[in-house]
Amino acid sequence: MKKIFAFLFICLYTVIVYASSQVLQKVSIKNGDLQLVFDRDYDKKAIRYFPLANPPRKVFDIPHTILSKNVKGRLSSSKCKSIRVSQYKKNTVRVVIETTEPYKCRTYRPLVDSSIYCIPLPRYYNSSSKVSNKKSKKPLKHKKVSKAKKQKTNSYIIPTRYTKDLIVIDPGHGGHDSGAIGGGKMEKHLVLMIAKKVEKELKKLGYRVYLTRRKDVFLKLSQRTKVADRKKAKVFVSIHANSVPKKHSHLAHGIETYFLQKTRDAKSQRIAIRENAAVLKGAKSSLSKKVIIDSVLNGPKIVQSNKLAIDVQRHMMYYLKQHYRGVKNGGVRPAPFYVLVGASRPSILVEVGYISNPKERRRLFTSKYQDYIAKGIAKGIDSYLKNRKKELDL
Ligand SMILES: [Zn+2]
Numbered sequence: 001m002k003k004i005f006a007f008l009f010i011c012l013y014t015v016i017v018y019a020s021s022q023v024l025q026k027v028s029i030k031n032g033d034l035q036l037v038f039d040r041d042y043d044k045k046a047i048r049y050f051p052l053a054n055p056p057r058k059v060f061d062i063p064h065t066i067l068s069k070n071v072k073g074r075l076s077s078s079k080c081k082s083i084r085v086s087q088y089k090k091n092t093v094r095v096v097i098e099t100t101e102p103y104k105c106r107t108y109r110p111l112v113d114s115s116i117y118c119i120p121l122p123r124y125y126n127s128s129s130k131v132s133n134k135k136s137k138k139p140l141k142h143k144k145v146s147k148a149k150k151q152k153t154n155s156y157i158i159p160t161r162y163t164k165d166l167i168v169i170d171p172g173h174g175g176h177d178s179g180a181i182g183g184g185k186m187e188k189h190l191v192l193m194i195a196k197k198v199e200k201e202l203k204k205l206g207y208r209v210y211l212t213r214r215k216d217v218f219l220k221l222s223q224r225t226k227v228a229d230r231k232k233a234k235v236f237v238s239i240h241a242n243s244v245p246k247k248h249s250h251l252a253h254g255i256e257t258y259f260l261q262k263t264r265d266a267k268s269q270r271i272a273i274r275e276n277a278a279v280l281k282g283a284k285s286s287l288s289k290k291v292i293i294d295s296v297l298n299g300p301k302i303v304q305s306n307k308l309a310i311d312v313q314r315h316m317m318y319y320l321k322q323h324y325r326g327v328k329n330g331g332v333r334p335a336p337f338y339v340l341v342g343a344s345r346p347s348i349l350v351e352v353g354y355i356s357n358p359k360e361r362r363r364l365f366t367s368k369y370q371d372y373i374a375k376g377i378a379k380g381i382d383s384y385l386k387n388r389k390k391e392l393d394l
Pocket of ligand 1 (some may be wrong): 179240
């Protein structure tokens, strides 16, 4: 009788343990990361990490986890000596990454899928791993270091191929298309001035920059976006200035950042119609706009574009608010802008302010105000790319 109870107890225990456990379904190497795929969202904080020396190893213990039979116990990679995955305890999976030299990495969970856990593998063994180990003891951790210092200390951690990323900046309108006009001032001139300042700021941060126009010329829609695709740019940022009819001109002001998405929001639609008008005139008649828009609207880039928009908007506000009063944060919004269609990478459209508002117009046409906007856009792009680097599938 006792034996039967013991047996039943073990059965019950096993059922409970297994039912509450997640399953580690797949382990593979993707984009230089060791990628663990679970059958559900996992608790990232529960994963225990500790390093071991001689030989250098990174050990990850994942509790409440059952290893699927499909997962191989050993994976080979040219980047490290060995990668081992095992059911370390009844309910704990252990992952061990053994390398020839210790290295630092930050594990992460991709934005798009919260059932995946990524552990970056060493990438630059032979180049400068010794140097970076010596120097990089601090920088990876702190957030409170001043931005300038952070930039400096990070420069040797971020590999060169990262800092040479190409950014496409698109100053809106141009040529016969003047864009919005207020008090005799034209949007096309303003956005070109700001775009050139953004270029300068981005170059300071180590990026390569391509401006869709450097002069007062009109560009076709395809010239604006295709260049971004052809040049393998990381992000596409179109710069515009806003306006409203005269009777509202004193009321409407502020900065807004848009990403491409269908929306019912009346304000977004109104702005999109205005910005789209000139661009569409330059588009070929054969271009089936609806088809193109529909094909990208549900693309994976929307999430990334939204994130990029948030970072850029936040940084612009940060710099402007320090020096100016009453700058309105118009927020991040979705809008169906044609100029963003076709750019198959994170793409946003920034409305730097209302050219129709006398007070804001005065500010917009000062070099200083433009400097802060440009700095905000550049820092926003930089912040987005650094934070999301691993999650981008570009
Ligand atoms: Zn515009």
